[in-house]
Amino acid sequence: MRILIAGAGATGGAFGTRLFEAGRDVTFLVRPTRAEKMRANGLRFAAPGEDRTNTVPVVTAAELAEHSDPSADLIIVAVKANGLESVIADLTPAVGANTMIIPFLNGMAQIDLLEAKFPGQVLGGLVKIVGTIKDEAIVQMTDMAIMTIGTLNSSPMPTAIAEALEVPGYKLQILDRINDALWEKWIFIAAAGVVTCLFRAPIGPIMAAGGQPHVIAIVDELEAIAAAAGHPISEKGRAMTLSMLTEEGSAFTSSLYRDVTAGLPSETEHILGDLARTAHDLGVETPLLDLTLVQLRAGESAH
Structure with missing residues (x-):
């Protein structure tokens, strides 16, 4: 082959x-x-x-x-x-x-x-x-x-x-059912990107600043898109996402955050923009995702 x-x-x-x-x-x-x-x-x-x-x-x-x-x-x-x-x-x-x-x-x-x-x-x-x-x-x-x-x-x-x-x-x-797995990874990557880019910090400092309920709200919002698309996130997938994105003292950041803060070309539109368009087509409201996109797009246009 x-x-x-x-x-x-x-x-x-x-x-x-x-x-x-x-x-x-x-x-x-x-x-x-x-x-x-x-x-x-x-x-x-x-x-x-x-x-x-x-x-x-x-x-x-x-x-x-x-x-x-x-x-x-x-x-x-x-x-x-x-x-x-x-x-x-x-x-x-x-x-x-x-x-x-x-x-x-x-x-x-x-x-x-x-x-x-x-x-x-x-x-x-x-x-x-x-x-x-x-x-x-x-x-x-x-x-x-x-x-x-x-x-x-x-x-x-x-x-x-x-x-x-x-x-x-x-x-x-x-x-x-590879589509379910693709959606599950997409939602995790997007959630990590929204959390770290919206709050501009690794997970540890976000938790220390009282960010846990907001992280949960972000995960809930994005998982609602997957559910509306017919690919609901598994309990195991949700638990893994919340574990990684709410861990006290964690130095974890998303690749999107690392690219944006380094001034490198990012996957903002491919990961978050496409997800927001999908949510709109499905009639799912995504205020936190939309807010993050405004911030990232404004930052990119300023450079």
Whole structure:
């Protein structure tokens, strides 16, 4: 199975390394500058107790478009939301009649975009990993690495894809109701973003300032959207969210908060904007989500 991984960041680089080392036919689709560096230096991957560099196949969008046979059997999309539309254009030459695509992004907008362009060829997917890029190296910071996939219509997962993605180094889960899992992660990511961005602090100081009832109100508000969409959050999922977002003394912040406070491009619209639009379409009132969006949008326009 020919696997094309769009993106060689923390997610694409980590899971792609595991697939490559297991002997899978993996190629990374990256920007020209990144391709040049990877060709010269390889792809370095570090995890607890591990550190090595692999010489991996890479391709740019221009090279893919000129290839005599660019089609892939499976495409994994592992880019930030702000690069999604451009990467869809980049990977299009690799999409054949039987190609399947798994996006590993938070939210649901990526599913809608890909399904609109490649109907019936998109699978649902999410990953749990704590990773970053440091000095051009992919760094997996903890032992946790889980890939969860499933079909969007609850049909059986193609055996070839399940077998191709079952490799050492991470846990593979296949769910019958992947949409529920995607919604559950979306609501958690959004709640963490609203809480930390609205109050502009990590969880510990928010709790110390008396924020607990407001955090619960935020979680209730966002979970109401999921329920109205037909994907109610499980009791286990709610308990996990409240545990993480109300922990006394916690230094936890959301990735959205970290990007915003660092002045980096953020996933504000992909995570929170799309959720607010979904809530509006469903008739769910979201005053706290809306307030956070005003703050974030105003801050971005000021810069």
